[in-house]
Amino acid sequence: MSYELWYWDGIPGRGEFVRLALEAGGIAYRERVREPGTSANALIEDMQSPRKHPPFAPPYLVADGMTLAQTANILLFLGEKHGLAPASLEGRLWVNQLQLTIADMVTEAHDTHHPISANDYYEDQKDEAARRARSFREERIPKFLAYFERALTGRTTWLAGGKRWTYVDLSLFHLVDGLLYAFPKRMGTVASHYPNVMALHARVAVLPALQPYFDSGRRLPFGECIFRQYRELDAA
Amino acid sequence: MSYELWYWDGIPGRGEFVRLALEAGGIAYRERVREPGTSANALIEDMQSPRKHPPFAPPYLVADGMTLAQTANILLFLGEKHGLAPASLEGRLWVNQLQLTIADMVTEAHDTHHPISANDYYEDQKDEAARRARSFREERIPKFLAYFERALTGRTTWLAGGKRWTYVDLSLFHLVDGLLYAFPKRMGTVASHYPNVMALHARVAVLPALQPYFDSGRRLPFGECIFRQYRELDAA
Numbered sequence: 001m002s003y004e005l006w007y008w009d010g011i012p013g014r015g016e017f018v019r020l021a022l023e024a025g026g027i028a029y030r031e032r033v034r035e036p037g038t039s040a041n042a043l044i045e046d047m048q049s050p051r052k053h054p055p056f057a058p059p060y061l062v063a064d065g066m067t068l069a070q071t072a073n074i075l076l077f078l079g080e081k082h083g084l085a086p087a088s089l090e091g092r093l094w095v096n097q098l099q100l101t102i103a104d105m106v107t108e109a110h111d112t113h114h115p116i117s118a119n120d121y122y123e124d125q126k127d128e129a130a131r132r133a134r135s136f137r138e139e140r141i142p143k144f145l146a147y148f149e150r151a152l153t154g155r156t157t158w159l160a161g162g163k164r165w166t167y168v169d170l171s172l173f174h175l176v177d178g179l180l181y182a183f184p185k186r187m188g189t190v191a192s193h194y195p196n197v198m199a200l201h202a203r204v205a206v207l208p209a210l211q212p213y214f215d216s217g218r219r220l221p222f223g224e225c226i227f228r229q230y231r232e233l234d235a236a
Numbered sequence: 237m238s239y240e241l242w243y244w245d246g247i248p249g250r251g252e253f254v255r256l257a258l259e260a261g262g263i264a265y266r267e268r269v270r271e272p273g274t275s276a277n278a279l280i281e282d283m284q285s286p287r288k289h290p291p292f293a294p295p296y297l298v299a300d301g302m303t304l305a306q307t308a309n310i311l312l313f314l315g316e317k318h319g320l321a322p323a324s325l326e327g328r329l330w331v332n333q334l335q336l337t338i339a340d341m342v343t344e345a346h347d348t349h350h351p352i353s354a355n356d357y358y359e360d361q362k363d364e365a366a367r368r369a370r371s372f373r374e375e376r377i378p379k380f381l382a383y384f385e386r387a388l389t390g391r392t393t394w395l396a397g398g399k400r401w402t403y404v405d406l407s408l409f410h411l412v413d414g415l416l417y418a419f420p421k422r423m424g425t426v427a428s429h430y431p432n433v434m435a436l437h438a439r440v441a442v443l444p445a446l447q448p449y450f451d452s453g454r455r456l457p458f459g460e461c462i463f464r465q466y467r468e469l470d471a472a
Contacts, residue, residue, distance in 0.1 A: 053330045056337045056383045066326050070336040072308075073329055090302050093309055094289045100306040100336075101292045107343065115351050116364065117371035128352065128364050135353035147292045 002028035004062040006043055006055075009033040011225040012174075014071045014106065015059040020170040021075055023213035025082045029061075072099045075167045084167045086160045095160050095168045098151060102171050105144045109178065110226045112136045112233055122230070133233035137186045141179065145194045148172060152196035159200070165207065172197070173204035178227035185236045238264035240298040242279055242291075245269040247461040248410075250307045250342065251295040256406040257311055259449035261318045265297075308335045311403045320403045322396045331396050331404045334387060338407050341380045345414065346462045348372045348469055358466070369469035373422045377415065381430045384408060388432035395436070401443065408433070409440035414463035421472045 005022065007015030022029045033043050047055060055069030061077070068074045076096055079085025085095050110118075115132040116125040148159075155161040159168050176197060180187050191198050204210065213219060222228070241258065243251030258265045269279050283291060291305030297313070304310050312332055315321025321328050346354075351368040352361040384395075391397040395404050412433060416423050427434050440446065449455060458464070 053326075053333070054383070054386055055333075056340075056380075066329065068329055068333065070333045073333045073336055076312075076332065077325075077329055089313075090289075093302065093304055093313055096312065097289070097291075097304065097306045097309045100309055104292075104343075107340075111347070116367045117375065119371065119375055125367075128367070131352045131361075131364070135355065139353065139355055144292075147290070150290055 002030055005029050005031050005059060006033065006046060006062070007031070007059040008043065009040075010220065011223060012220045013059070013225050016174055016220070017071050017102075017171050018059050018061065018074050018078075019213075019219075020174060020210070021078050021084055021167040024165070024170055024207065024209040025078065025084050025167075026209065027078070027082055072096060072103055075099055075171070079167050086162060086166060091160050091162075095166050098148075098159055098168045099171055101144070101147065102168070102175050105140070105175060106178075106226055108136055108140055109182065112182075113228050113230060122228075126232075129230075129233060134235070137183060137235060141183065141186060142190060142193070145190065145197055148197050149194040152200060156196065157203075165204070165209075169200060169204055170210075173201050176201040178222065181222045182227040182229060183234045185234045189236045238266055241265050241267050241295060242269065242282060242298070243267070243295040244279065245276075246456065247459060248456045249295075249461050252410055252456070253307050253338075253407050254295050254297065254310050254314075255449075255455075256410060256446070257314050257320055257403040260401070260406055260443065260445040261314065261320050261403075262445070263314070263318055308332060308339055311335055311407070315403050322398060322402060327396050327398075331402050334384075334395055334404045335407055337380070337383065338404070338411050341376070341411060342414075342462055344372055344376055345418065348418075349464050349466060358464075362468075365466075365469060370471070373419060373471060377419065377422060378426060378429070381426065381433055384433050385430040388436060392432065393439075401440070405436060405440055406446075409437050412437040414458060417458045418463040418465060419470045421470045425472045 003022070005015065005018055007013060032038050039045075043058065047058070051067050053067050055067060057069070059071060059074065060067055060069040061074045063077065068077055076085075076092075079095065080092065085092050112133040113122050113129050114120070114125065115128045122129065151159055157163075158165050159172065160166045239258070241251065241254055243249060268274050275281070279294060283294070287303050289303050291303060293305070295307060295310065296303055296305040297310045299313065304313055312321075312328075315331065316328065321331050348369040349358050349365050350356070350361065351364045358365065387395055393399075394401050395408065396402045
């Protein structure tokens with residue numbers, strides 16, 4: 001039986017970190033909400049159905065009779081079970097640590113356009129968004145990217161240091177992809193300070209294991225999601 | 237050789253989640269920054285020193301020759317190695333999933349007083365803080381606590397369902413403790429809706445394994461940290 005991934009339809013969101021690992025790992029999965037004939041309420045109904053280990057929010061993966069939520073937790077499982085993470089304990093904890101740091105930056109990227117409440121419209125928090133985005137661009141983007149640059153220094157190819165990619169390489173690729181989409185001017189200014197990060201982004205983009213997915217048309221555009229192209233929130 | 241925990245001196249912060257697990261687990265550790273004679277710059281210097289797996293931010297634990305950062309990642313390691321988590325894969329992933337959901341709520345609690353930038357003073361973002369805190373009180377506190385209540389339903393004693401506590405029970409205790417400190421009026425209104433959560437909080441407070449720590453005077457007060465007692469951010 002294949003895995004079932006549950007996430008909001010129509011946006012890449014946090015679900016995309018899981019999709020990239022499943023796709024690059026050649027792991028069979030279904031997304032019921034994206035199949036024809038599935039009710040628009042299917043995700044809400046499934047999430048509220050009684051289960052031993054309920055999720056707080058999507059994405060969640062139904063796998064081997066378990067329901068696993070929280071992006072980094074799903075990837076921890078996939079990494080270990082499908083060889084998408086180092087075999088050693090130290091290597092697996094390192095990859096998990098990096099994934100959690102990526103998750104922190106993803107949350108902060110989201111909060112640039114929703115600094116007050118995720119339930120309110122962007123239009124109702126534009127002034128606050130402008131202030132938060134400035135702090136994100138000037139303080140947080142350099143701090144996080146300098147860290148990932150440091151994490152890659154001396155490894156040069158992959159974050160875990162081995163000969164093969166691990167799931168966290170795919171995640172850093174997607175994070176950088178989102179930053180390039182949402183903050184093209186700022187990234188234009190700072191990207192050259194992080195050559196190893198940008199090289200890793202380029203390396204994953206041409207990873208043979210991901211080409212069938214990229215070519216399939218199934219990879220959703222960023223759109224109105226975590227990473228948004230609000231020009232007023234970007235600056236060099 | 238005992239473990240070394242590194243965190244900012246003088247505040248409980250995210251370090252407290254690790255301390256509670258170490259203390260309740262009877263695991264020997266040192267906190268160099270809290271030892272007499274340690275330089276005020278010791279943490280910054282240690283964090284910047286060359287190492288195989290650098291941390292992005294404290295807390296981090298030096299253990300068995302490894303440097304482990306990200307609170308949930310440190311707890312994952314301690315849980316598995318010292319029996320502070322379930323023995324089964326499913327149980328360990330469930331506890332990790334809950335820990336990550338607690339971490340999300342901790343970040344949101346912090347952002348109630350720093351919604352624009354952690355580097356700016358609270359006084360420079362008070363208006364935005366008032367708006368964000370209202371959303372946190374009215375939307376997020378009920379949503380998160382209802383989830384933890386659901387997670388406990390049918391288990392009644394501990395979040396992992398077993399006969400013994402796991403590290404995530406200690407973390408939920410500390411989270412609720414912080415909410416009671418920072419949002420006493422709001423918690424006074426809603427706590428009765430989450431009887432299992434509040435019972436777990438009371439159960440951990442009297443856990444025999446934690447009493448020596450609580451009696452030692454080493455547990456730091458909340459103060460100016462993630463959970464702050466700004467009366468203007470609280471309401472029934």
